[in-house]
Amino acid sequence: MLCIEGIRKVFNPGTINEKVALSGLSLTLEDGDFATIVGSNGAGKSTLFNAIAGSFYVDEGFIELDGKDITYEKEHRRSQYIGRLFQDPLMGTAPHMTIEENLAIAYLRASADKKPFSRITAQDREKFREQLSLLHMGLEDRMKNPVGLLSGGQRQALTLLMATMVTPKILLLDEHTAALDPATAAKVLELTAKIVSERRITCLMVTHNMTQALEMGNRTLMMDGGRIVFDVKGAERSSMTVDDLLKKFEQNTGGTLDNDRILLSTEEGV
Amino acid sequence: MFLTAQIIQTAIETGLIYGLVALSLFISFTILDVCDLSTDGCYTLGCAVGVMVAMTGHPVLALFASMGAGILSGFIVGQLQTTFRVPSILAGIIVNTGLYTINLAVMGFKSNVALFGTDTVFSLFRGLSDSAFWKEWSNLILLLLITGAICAALHWFLGTRLGLSVRATGDSAAMVRASSINPGFMIVLGLCLSNALTGLAGSLIGQYNKMSDINLGTGMVTIALASLIIGTSFSSRSIHMMWKIISVMIGSILYRFIISIALRLNVPTEAFKLVSALIVAAAIMAPQIRSMVAVRRRQTAEIRQRRAVLEERRAGGPAAEGGTETGKIAEKNGGPSAEGTAVRQTAEKDGRSISTHSREPGTEESRQKGGQD
Structure with missing residues (x-):
């Protein structure tokens, strides 16, 4: 269970560039919740993810995960139980290292007790191969290839595998299919839905696609000005159409974001 | 003969010693993707510590003492970079400057110290046999053994979980943070390792030349970079770590050959730094010019x-x-x-x-x- 209480983050405080990125945001996610987040650029979606993942400490408020206060825990410590995917497929993997080596590093999270000087064993290799075959991309036969040779879609699928190899307490997906072509994006999304539902992972997903926002997961959040302005789930959500959501969007953002409307409505159907 | 056997042998011997410095830059520059400019000072530190310890009659201990001194220096550079967020170039330069005084202090505030009448690792090794062959080749064999062991150890380390984490830190910092690895720790660890090699090289050259000089390390970083660049040009397409490591050593030996040729062409010693700089510039510019x-x-x-x-x-x-x-x-x-x-x-x-x-x-x-x- 993720519990965020009144977090606030101001960038460049006291300067002309001062920007309130999160203004007293509160959010509670139940175990197994899969929430999608929509919001225009600058609404604070990525900042929220950075706050949860620990890229910076928040100025006010606290963050609790499974009953443990992680507000001041270091980023690399949190990543032991927080999985994260970025929009840029290049960010989640090490391009000059082989698929096998990348997986071994991701697997470190499960094997913190293992000796630092241990090497990749045949047993590990078998496990990696098994996991890779679930992606249906033929990567299990290319384990000695550097990841830099893979396509963006393959890399993102691999990153997804790495992030969920050890089941995380929460998975943060920051527009992880936005840089992929429609067919690949659909495939990665399908894979995401499969892994998340099979393992009942609590998940937050940022998307700019309104259809996705309503179809994926069981809850939809809308962000504006650094806080959550709309939160829908259950029957109300299932009866909602894309148009309803867009109307809400206009209401909540003061109806001034015509550009966003165009952007969002043309992005449907992926 | 243009290059006599003696010249070739010396080139290989010094090439192997300098190769350790090139390997050190291979770790910091290529693998960790950070700029460590403390090489010059650290190399002299290794030499000074090595000569002073060897003078007390413990030449083998001197090698380890120099490595320890290198680790300390690397630790400081690493801490400055990670914990205190000093830009990596600046961190190296600061430590390099500070090391000048430290090095003078190690040598008892003299600008050079000579090893007279005490054993070195080379003289000890030469004493193992009396044959003429051994007398001639023992230096080379000892250096091949030491550098071979270092290369093998480095290769082994880079394949362990810890080594993989160090490599990933230089390759994709975001990925490393997402994998519960502390990138700061990995950078410090990598720099300690890297400077241990520089220190060892300094210790070896001190015992090889039987002296230590405060200005010994000047321009070392340029020489090592040249060796590294020449070396990696052989292995840029390879994914085998062992070949990458060996090619760095080969690059260093090739560099010594180029210098030997320059020597034979009667280039005055005062012009040597310029020649080195030109070789480095040429090696770096070569792919672009091509x-x-x-x-x-x-x-x-x-x-x-x-x-x-x-x-x-x-x-x-x-x-x-x-x-x-x-x-x-x-x-x-x-x-x-x-x-x-x-x-x-x-x-x-x-x-x-x-x-x-x-x-x-x-x-x-x-x-x-x-x-x-």
Whole structure:
């Protein structure tokens, strides 16, 4: 269970560039919740993810995960139980290292007790191969290839595998299919839905696609000005159409974001 | 003989020692992707500590003492970079400057210290046998053993979970943070390792030359970078870590050969730093120059070809050798034009219909016809 209480983050405080990125945001996610987040650029979606993942400490408020206060825990410590995917497929993997080596590093999270000087064993290799075959991309036969040779879609699928190899307490997906072509994006999304539902992972997903926002997961959040302005789930959500959501969007953002409307409505159907 | 056996042997021996410094930069520069400019000072530190400890009669201990001193220096550079967020270039320069005084202090505030009458690892190793062969080659064999062991150990380390984490830190910091690895710790660890090698190289050169000098390390980072760049040019496409490591050593030996050749060409020793700088610049510029030359060569070839086509036409022989498409069109129109106006007019229509397809040939061809009239 993720519990965020009144977090606030101001960038460049006291300067002309001062920007309130999160203004007293509160959010509670139940175990197994899969929430999608929509919001225009600058609404604070990525900042929220950075706050949860620990890229910076928040100025006010606290963050609790499974009953443990992680507000001041270091980023690399949190990543032991927080999985994260970025929009840029290049960010989640090490391009000059082989698929096998990348997986071994991701697997470190499960094997913190293992000796630092241990090497990749045949047993590990078998496990990696098994996991890779679930992606249906033929990567299990290319384990000695550097990841830099893979396509963006393959890399993102691999990153997804790495992030969920050890089941995380929460998975943060920051527009992880936005840089992929429609067919690949659909495939990665399908894979995401499969892994998340099979393992009942609590998940937050940022998307700019309104259809996705309503179809994926069981809850939809809308962000504006650094806080959550709309939160829908259950029957109300299932009866909602894309148009309803867009109307809400206009209401909540003061109806001034015509550009966003165009952007969002043309992005449907992926 | 231009290069005597003695010169070649010395080049390989010093190449192996300097190769350790190149390996040190391989760790910091290539693997960790950080700039560690403390190499000069750390190398002298290794030499000073090595000579001072060897002087007390413990040449083998001296090697480890120098490595320890290198680790300390690397630790400080690493801490400055990670915990205190000093930009990596600056961190190296600061430590390098500070080390000058430290090095003087280690040598008892003298600018050079000589090893007289005490054993070195080389003299100990040479004493193992009395044969003439051994007397001549023992230095080389010892250095091959030491560097071989270091290469093997480094290769082994980079394959362990800890080594993989160090490599990933330089490759994708975001990924490392997402994998519960502390990138700061990995950078410090990598720099400790890297500077341990620099310290060891300093210790070896001190015992090899039987002296330590405060200015010994000046320009070392440039020399090591040159070796590294020459070396990695062999292995840039390889994914085998062992080959990458060995190629760095080969690069260092090649660099010593270049210097030996410069020596034989009677380049004055005062000019050596300039020669080193030129070699480094040349090695770094080489790939870019090669691609620039390739583009230029293609350009001139194509321009020549186009000019040839134009000249052919101007010579009134568009029908002569129309290899290109424009040539063919010109041939089509130009051929009948000699026979009569009526035919030419139909041909002209023909030409226009073609010119709607591709504008460029059409305009050229009409210009040509104007010339004919």
